[in-house]
Structures are given as C-alpha cells and as structure tokens.
Amino acid sequence: MTTQEMLDDRYGRRRSPARRWLIGGGIVLAVAVVALFGWFTVSGALDDVDADTTAFEVVDAHSVSLGFQITAPPGSAVACAIEAQDQEHGVVGWRVVELPASDEHARAFREAIPTTALATTGFVNSCWVLPNPAD
Incomplete structure (x- = not known):
C-alpha cells in the first residue's frame, strides 16, 4: 500500500x-x-399576452375611450378586461372585449368603456388567450 x-x-x-x-x-x-x-x-x-395602455380619453360622465396595444401569440384570439376608475380608484366601468385571432404579433385597439360615474382614468386590467374552438 x-x-x-x-x-x-x-x-x-x-x-x-x-x-x-x-x-x-x-x-x-x-x-x-x-x-x-x-x-x-x-x-x-x-401563451402570454402583454397589454399596454397607450391612451385614454374621458368622453363624458358615462363613457371613456381607451387606446391600448397587445402583444399575443399569432393566430390566437385574445380577451382583455378593460377598466375605468374614478378619483378614489373605485371602479366605475368595466368590460371584457374579445379580440379576434390575427397573424400579427402586436396589434393596437381603441374601445369604449361605459361608466356609471365620471371616470378619471382607463386602463387594461388583464388579457389572456382564449381557448381554440377546434381543440
């Protein structure tokens, strides 16, 4: 050894x-x-969807116009929850919009949000990919 x-x-x-x-x-x-x-x-x-608020305009006491863009997988339909809030950050308008599938990766949209009171802001709360009906 x-x-x-x-x-x-x-x-x-x-x-x-x-x-x-x-x-x-x-x-x-x-x-x-x-x-x-x-x-x-x-x-x-x-399958992630990215959404950015690009503009909002308080039209009157009952409506907000919201501009936003999404980045989503091509060929996927997307739904987004858009929201309007008042000065105290209370939700005064809310809506889910369904956006059709597209071959483009990034797209821009403008949607109206009906409100129950005067809003001071509008934004995209969240977005998600909708299930494919063929699946």
Missing part, C-alpha cells in the same frame, strides 16, 4: 461504488428538475 492510499484510508477520502452511484443519481435528478422547470417556464410564456 502506498503512502497516498494509507492517507486516503486514514482520512476517509475513498468513495465506495455505492456512494459514487448515489452522487451520480443525485446529479442526474438535479439536471432533470432544472430541465423540467425550464420547460414549464418556456411553455407557460408561449
């Missing part, structure tokens, strides 16, 4: 084959978990 082998035995630096398999299995499992997390992140982002 060499000096190095004696030192390895003395200080426990030798690894048994079972320990090597355990470490290897742990590494493979960790890589699989990271890959699965990455896949879920990417697949969830493929």
Whole structure:
C-alpha cells in the first residue's frame, strides 16, 4: 500500500461504488428538475399576452375611450378586461372585449368603456388567450 492510499484510508477520502452511484443519481435528478422547470417556464410564456395602455380619453360622465396595444401569440384570439376608475380608484366601468385571432404579433385597439360615474382614468386590467374552438 502506498503512502497516498494509507492517507486516503486514514482520512476517509475513498468513495465506495455505492456512494459514487448515489452522487451520480443525485446529479442526474438535479439536471432533470432544472430541465423540467425550464420547460414549464418556456411553455407557460408561449401563451402570454402583454397589454399596454397607450391612451385614454374621458368622453363624458358615462363613457371613456381607451387606446391600448397587445402583444399575443399569432393566430390566437385574445380577451382583455378593460377598466375605468374614478378619483378614489373605485371602479366605475368595466368590460371584457374579445379580440379576434390575427397573424400579427402586436396589434393596437381603441374601445369604449361605459361608466356609471365620471371616470378619471382607463386602463387594461388583464388579457389572456382564449381557448381554440377546434381543440
């Protein structure tokens, strides 16, 4: 036995084959978990819809005109909840608009929101991809 082998035995630096398999299995499992997390992140982002309010105009005490643009997956119909609020941030108008599918990635729209009182702002609350009727 060499000096190095004696030192390895003395200080426990030798690894048994079972320990090597355990470490290897742990590494493979960790890589699989990271890959699965990455896949879920990417697949969830493929159907994301981004909406930005570009303009709003208080038409009168019963209506707000809202300009907005969306970025959505091409070929997907989208629905957006648009909202009007008063000075105290209370919701005075709310509406869901369904936007038809298009081959374009980014599109701009202008919609009217009926209100129950004078609004001071209008904005897009949220947007989502509608299920495909063929599915």
